[in-house]
Amino acid sequence: MPKTIYLDNAATTMMSREVLDAMMPYLTEKYGNPSSIHSFGAESNAACEDARKKIAKFINAKDNEIYFTSGGSESDNWAIKSVAYMKKDKGKHIITSGIEHHAVMETCEFLARDGFEITSVGVDENGIIKLDELRKAIRPDTILITVMYANNEIGTIQPIREIGEIARSSGIIFHTDAVQAFGHIPIDVEKDNIDLLSASAHKVHGPKGVGLLYIRNTIKLTPLIHGGPHERKRRAGTLNVPGIVGFGKATELARESMKDASKITEKRNYLIDRILKEIPYSRLNGDRDRRLPGNANISFMYIEGESMLMLVDMKGIAASTGSACASGSLDPSHVLLAIGLPHETAHGSLRMTLSEHTTKEELDYTVETLKGVVDRLRSMSPLYEDAMKENKEV
Amino acid sequence: MQYSEKVMDHFTNPRNVGELEDPSGTGTVGNAKCGDIMRVYLDIDENGIIQDAKFKTFGCGAAVATSSMATEMIKGKHISDALKLTNRSVMEALDGLPPIKVHCSVLAEEAVRAALWDYAEKKGIKIDGLEKPADDIHDGHHHDLQESD
Ligand SMILES: Cc1ncc(COP(=O)(O)O)c(C=O)c1O
Numbered sequence: 001m002p003k004t005i006y007l008d009n010a011a012t013t014m015m016s017r018e019v020l021d022a023m024m025p026y027l028t029e030k031y032g033n034p035s036s037i038h039s040f041g042a043e044s045n046a047a048c049e050d051a052r053k054k055i056a057k058f059i060n061a062k063d064n065e066i067y068f069t070s071g072g073s074e075s076d077n078w079a080i081k082s083v084a085y086m087k088k089d090k091g092k093h094i095i096t097s098g099i100e101h102h103a104v105m106e107t108c109e110f111l112a113r114d115g116f117e118i119t120s121v122g123v124d125e126n127g128i129i130k131l132d133e134l135r136k137a138i139r140p141d142t143i144l145i146t147v148m149y150a151n152n153e154i155g156t157i158q159p160i161r162e163i164g165e166i167a168r169s170s171g172i173i174f175h176t177d178a179v180q181a182f183g184h185i186p187i188d189v190e191k192d193n194i195d196l197l198s199a200s201a202h203k204v205h206g207p208k209g210v211g212l213l214y215i216r217n218t219i220k221l222t223p224l225i226h227g228g229p230h231e232r233k234r235r236a237g238t239l240n241v242p243g244i245v246g247f248g249k250a251t252e253l254a255r256e257s258m259k260d261a262s263k264i265t266e267k268r269n270y271l272i273d274r275i276l277k278e279i280p281y282s283r284l285n286g287d288r289d290r291r292l293p294g295n296a297n298i299s300f301m302y303i304e305g306e307s308m309l310m311l312v313d314m315k316g317i318a319a320s321t322g323s324a325c326a327s328g329s330l331d332p333s334h335v336l337l338a339i340g341l342p343h344e345t346a347h348g349s350l351r352m353t354l355s356e357h358t359t360k361e362e363l364d365y366t367v368e369t370l371k372g373v374v375d376r377l378r379s380m381s382p383l384y385e386d387a388m389k390e391n392k393e394v
Numbered sequence: 395m396q397y398s399e400k401v402m403d404h405f406t407n408p409r410n411v412g413e414l415e416d417p418s419g420t421g422t423v424g425n426a427k428c429g430d431i432m433r434v435y436l437d438i439d440e441n442g443i444i445q446d447a448k449f450k451t452f453g454c455g456a457a458v459a460t461s462s463m464a465t466e467m468i469k470g471k472h473i474s475d476a477l478k479l480t481n482r483s484v485m486e487a488l489d490g491l492p493p494i495k496v497h498c499s500v501l502a503e504e505a506v507r508a509a510l511w512d513y514a515e516k517k518g519i520k521i522d523g524l525e526k527p528a529d530d531i532h533d534g535h536h537h538d539l540q541e542s543d
Contacts, residue, residue: 304429306454323429344426380411382433382450
């Protein structure tokens with residue numbers, strides 16, 4: 001068995017060798033500033049524009065609708081804060097969902113403290129946004145709808161096209177955080193009616209610290225970062241040339257690997273099915289079908305996630321949990337609570353996210369390891385003890 | 395966040411895990427909402443010496459380690475000494491806890507006190523310095539964070 005099994009690809013991915021190779025010249029001899037007129041600059045500029053083209057085509061956008069940023073968090077901040085700033089005279093109402101990433105959630109909360117009103121639309125038990133609730137939430141002063149494309153914890157894919165239609169027919173700007181979706185499932189900003197979209201390179205085997213905001217040409221979004229005239233005067237700062245080149249290469253590779261996404265889905269289903277069948281008192285969190293290919297999120301009743309995480313880590317398996325103890329707060333993941341899980345079930349969640357490199361052998365080892373770890377933690381759990389006693393009494 | 399070697403040791407090889415048949419006293423504290431519940435079983439002889447202590451814990455690595463350490467620290471002790479167990483002494487014995495995990499050590503202290511209270515009630519005695527524990531797992535928040543300096 002390999003020494004480590006990486007099942008945390010939603011946190012970040014391994015950068016591809018090809019991506020590094022593509023970046024390498026721009027970390028070494030091709031160090032020109034793309035804004036410079038001389039040949040060094042032209043070389044770097046051409047490389048960035050090539051990446052921009054590839055990425056634009058990938059999501060059916062125009063080249064001049066792609067703006068490079070420092071990552072998903074910046075893109076989310078930019079989209080939401082700048083729409084709020086631009087449209088505040090029209091209205092101060094923003095609609096979002098209850099399962100957004102912190103980059104969106106905290107930005108909305110920041111605006112709420114500044115006089116904006118935020119409506120957080122609920123999701124069903126699988127994490128799919130309630131469209132009728134969304135329609136009802138729209139008001140004359142609504143300026144933005146921001147709903148993520150796919151969820152980072154439970155992998156649920158939202159009905160983005162419908163949300164986009166609703167926004168468009170009401171004349172409201174629609175932003176989607178597609179950080180988990182980009183490069184994993186097909187995105188088409190035209191068909192999906194998307195106005196603003198955030199993505200990040202490190203979730204698709206690209207480098208960390210580079211992302212993008214897609215801005216529909218009809219929207220003149222004000223900058224978040226002011227300064228020089230970079231990125232058509234929308235985002236100041238010397239371009240992260242190696243990062244952007246890496247992002248372009250990663251996108252090119254994702255385009256190919258997405259053709260084989262069904263293989264990841266099969267492996268993920270294999271993992272889910274084995275666990276649910278072989279480990280009692282376990283449940284799948286999120287939608288069975290409308291789900292990111294690599295995402296498996298399972299709650300094991302009567303045990304707590306952080307201790308589970310530590311024990312599987314000792315066996316060489318890297319995963320993640322929605323338990324409070326792992327997050328540094330006292331509450332478990334807001335996503336798991338939003339889909340209606342009781343606190344104790346949310347504390348017992350384990351997220352395993354696969355990549356195309358994940359093998360069936362690794363998954364077999366994972367299931368066997370989990371069986372032992374879950375048994376062991378249950379044998380020391382007062383909740384399990386009580387539940388078993390109750391079962392006997394019935 | 396980094397656990398000390400002692401915490402890792404008590405987490406991976408917890409001492410005194412289990413139940414006692416006919417315990418002299420048991421106490422359960424914490425609640426599932428916050429993600430940790432600790433149950434302590436005590437066997438106390440006629441001289442007030444804690445002959446055996448066992449625990450069961452639902453919780454994170456720190457919660458398991460503090461349960462393990464707390465039960466170790468009171469075994470063989472007189473109940474009056476067991477009462478002197480504080481979250482601070484448990485933490486010190488573990489070479490410290492990350493700040494966000496301090497509440498776990500509070501839980502260990504509370505669990506021991508709850509078990510002693512149960513023992514006193516069963517025996518119909520009063521133990522000096524012991525107060526009725528806050529109603530355990532069905533009650534609200536147990537964490538009043540006592541961060542170490
Ligand atoms: C859904 C989602 N949005 C935003 C982010 C933040 O992206 P970045 O790490 O590039 O800032 C992440 C990743 O952590 C994410 O999963």
